[in-house]
Amino acid sequence: AMAAAGLRRALGSLLLSVRLPALPRTPPLASPPCLLRGALAAACRGLAGSAPRCTTDPLWKCRVKYTVRPIGMKKTGGRDHTGRIRVRGIGGGHKRRYRMIDFQRLRYEEGAPAEPFTEKVINVRYDPCRSADIALVAGGNRKRWIIATENMQPGDIIKNSSHIGRMAVSANEGDAYPLGALPVGTLICNLESHPGKGAQYIRAAGTCGVLLRKVNGTAIVQLPSKRHMQVLETCVATVGRVSNVDHNKRVIGKAGRNRWLGKRPHTGLWHRKGGWAGRKIKPLPPMKSYVNLPRVTTQE
Amino acid sequence: LLQGVRQALWLTKTKVVEGLPPPVLSIIGNPAHQLDDYEERVKRAISHARFWNTTEVAPRREYYCPVLFEDLIHLCRLMSAKYPPLAKRMLARDYRIAATWERESILLQIRGLNGILMNSMAPIPPVASKEEILATKEHVLETFYPISPTIDLQEVNVYKELNDTGKSGCFRDGYPYSHPHTLFFLESANIRPNRFRPEQLRAKMLMFAFGNALAKAKAVYGNDPKVLEQPVVVQSIGTDGQLFQFMVFQLNTTDLVSSDGIKNLVWIDSDQNLYEKAQCVPEVKKRVVTKPAGIYGFQPDTFKKFLALYLHGTV
Numbered sequence: 381a382m383a384a385a386g387l388r389r390a391l392g393s394l395l396l397s398v399r400l401p402a403l404p405r406t407p408p409l410a411s412p413p414c415l416l417r418g419a420l421a422a423a424c425r426g427l428a429g430s431a432p433r434c435t436t437d438p439l440w441k442c443r444v445k446y447t448v449r450p451i452g453m454k455k456t457g458g459r460d461h462t463g464r465i466r467v468r469g470i471g472g473g474h475k476r477r478y479r480m481i482d483f484q485r486l487r488y489e490e491g492a493p494a495e496p497f498t499e500k501v502i503n504v505r506y507d508p509c510r511s512a513d514i515a516l517v518a519g520g521n522r523k524r525w526i527i528a529t530e531n532m533q534p535g536d537i538i539k540n541s542s543h544i545g546r547m548a549v550s551a552n553e554g555d556a557y558p559l560g561a562l563p564v565g566t567l568i569c570n571l572e573s574h575p576g577k578g579a580q581y582i583r584a585a586g587t588c589g590v591l592l593r594k595v596n597g598t599a600i601v602q603l604p605s606k607r608h609m610q611v612l613e614t615c616v617a618t619v620g621r622v623s624n625v626d627h628n629k630r631v632i633g634k635a636g637r638n639r640w641l642g643k644r645p646h647t648g649l650w651h652r653k654g655g656w657a658g659r660k661i662k663p664l665p666p667m668k669s670y671v672n673l674p675r676v677t678t679q680e
Numbered sequence: 681l682l683q684g685v686r687q688a689l690w691l692t693k694t695k696v697v698e699g700l701p702p703p704v705l706s707i708i709g710n711p712a713h714q715l716d717d718y719e720e721r722v723k724r725a726i727s728h729a730r731f732w733n734t735t736e737v738a739p740r741r742e743y744y745c746p747v748l749f750e751d752l753i754h755l756c757r758l759m760s761a762k763y764p765p766l767a768k769r770m771l772a773r774d775y776r777i778a779a780t781w782e783r784e785s786i787l788l789q790i791r792g793l794n795g796i797l798m799n800s801m802a803p804i805p806p807v808a809s810k811e812e813i814l815a816t817k818e819h820v821l822e823t824f825y826p827i828s829p830t831i832d833l834q835e836v837n838v839y840k841e842l843n844d845t846g847k848s849g850c851f852r853d854g855y856p857y858s859h860p861h862t863l864f865f866l867e868s869a870n871i872r873p874n875r876f877r878p879e880q881l882r883a884k885m886l887m888f889a890f891g892n893a894l895a896k897a898k899a900v901y902g903n904d905p906k907v908l909e910q911p912v913v914v915q916s917i918g919t920d921g922q923l924f925q926f927m928v929f930q931l932n933t934t935d936l937v938s939s940d941g942i943k944n945l946v947w948i949d950s951d952q953n954l955y956e957k958a959q960c961v962p963e964v965k966k967r968v969v970t971k972p973a974g975i976y977g978f979q980p981d982t983f984k985k986f987l988a989l990y991l992h993g994t995v
Binding site: 497498499500502518519520521522523537 | 827
């Protein structure tokens with residue numbers, strides 16, 4: 381009974397004050413409760429002895445339904461699920477609320493046909509959780525946050541399409557098209573590696589990739605690190621550079637500003653053989669391919 | 681509501697007219713309808729609400745907003761010495777409204793707490809003339825592509841289509857004060873994000889005025905969608921203690937399925953300041969009092985409009 385009460389108290393502090401009906405307890409929540417129960421049992425016992433059990437869980441990430449309202453999030457401080465520091469130099473900083481960003485541009489509403497649709501940009505604002513700005517767009521019956529591109533103003537109309545025609549589309553900035561429909565040489569961002577996965581590449585402020593060439597059903601993109609990437613041409617990317625272009629030109633000015641961003645100071649020890657200084661010249665790594673080509677079997 | 685008043689206009693099939701309708705303006709202009717020295721009384725009412733109400737130095741909005749409203753209503757009721765029909769009004773608090781209507785194959789409904797309603801025995805006569813009503817036929821409702829007009833509305837499962845004018849205790853047939861006259865909305869939450877912004881407040885006022893008018897029309901004329909010979913008029917006033925929004929809504933038709941034909945009308949007068957600033961503590965710069973405590977920027981016109989909307993219908 382005590383464990384159940386403790387569990388409910390902890391979950392109650394994490395559940396958001398939501399006007400929506402109660403979330404269904406789906407698989408994302410299946411594994412954390414058993415970890416939390418273990419942690420609470422340890423807490424009840426006073427954490428006596430033994431190796432650290434899972435103490436903190438990213439349970440603030442348990443929201444199933446998408447919402448536009450910002451959610452309070454928990455900072456990890458660089459600690460992983462065992463409680464020890466996994467990444468150094470993270471901790472402190474201003475409190476942030478997370479806005480759920482929809483990286484899958486082609487997400488259709490429920491009950492909407494799978495055809496190209498338009499949305500209107502309502503508001504472009506600063507996001508504390510990333511370097512780029514985010515834009516609130518509305519279309520049909522729903523609103524969502526997406527990563528804003530450069531020159532995106534409130535009141536713009538953007539188009540999302542999954543149709544690949546025979547001719548390349550002259551794309552406007554901010555539209556989302558599959559790579560097969562874009563002309564070679566366009567600047568793109570928010571690229572996905574597999575169709576429908578959601579954008580995972582080229583999301584930082586001011587970055588852009590270049591569509592280099594299109595080869596029978598796949599497209600080759602150059603990432604900002606000059607690495608080449610081969611993806612299926614049905615993968616959707618947005619056109620243009622990511623917003624907040626002057627992000628790398630800003631001057632931090634003082635140590636305090638870094639602390640506000642949540643970065644703790646580095647160690648001052650000089651490592652003689654560190655090899656950090658000097659110009660480095662390396663050949664380009666080989667092209668990364670996310671396409672599973674059928675294996676060509678040689679015939680006798 | 682994302683687009684504010686424009687979205688509410690589409691949902692209720694209404695055309696908006698800036699400013700207050702001519703009959704109300706004529707009431708304002710008529711000096712016989714004034715209280716003597718009402719300016720002094722209104723200032724006293726504001727001071728009571730903003731300064732003298734509680735023991736704290738600056739009372740919070742959830743205290744001063746209802747107190748101000750009570751005082752203004754009291755001042756209006758003082759006029760009933762001159763006009764006996766004014767006494768035939770009653771106020772209802774925490775009043776629950778339910779109305780459903782169909783709009784281009786989407787079923788919409790309003791439910792919930794309304795605010796404060798004032799009912800009267802006699803209905804308000806229609807404000808717009810017949811020509812204006814017919815002229816709304818040509819007016820095209822504004823749509824906002826690509827945003828659907830039902831954005832930001834909560835989707836619920838409807839099991840019963842309810843249409844009634846209030847808690848079924850008071851407002852059944854045979855109740856003497858059966859006509860909705862004016863709705864009052866007080867935005868009295870303390871924190872700014874909990875209050876409605878003026879645009880959203882106007883949209884909320886419009887939707888509730890429409891809901892009340894529709895429920896009354898359905899009670900009188902039945903559930904069939906048609907054009908009303910005798911339009912139903914409902915007024916509404918919304919405030920957050922300082923800014924006032926006045927609205928007169930006239931329901932001309934309950935035929936809301938299609939987007940053409942005769943539309944309803946609404947007159948909106950927005951963002952009327954009753955006073956600019958109410959200084960609770962005198963502002964002192966370098967040991968010299970620059971601004972003594974008091975009310976600044978008082979505008980008597982706002983109270984005149986308040987009074988006019990109150991008197992409208994009996995005068």
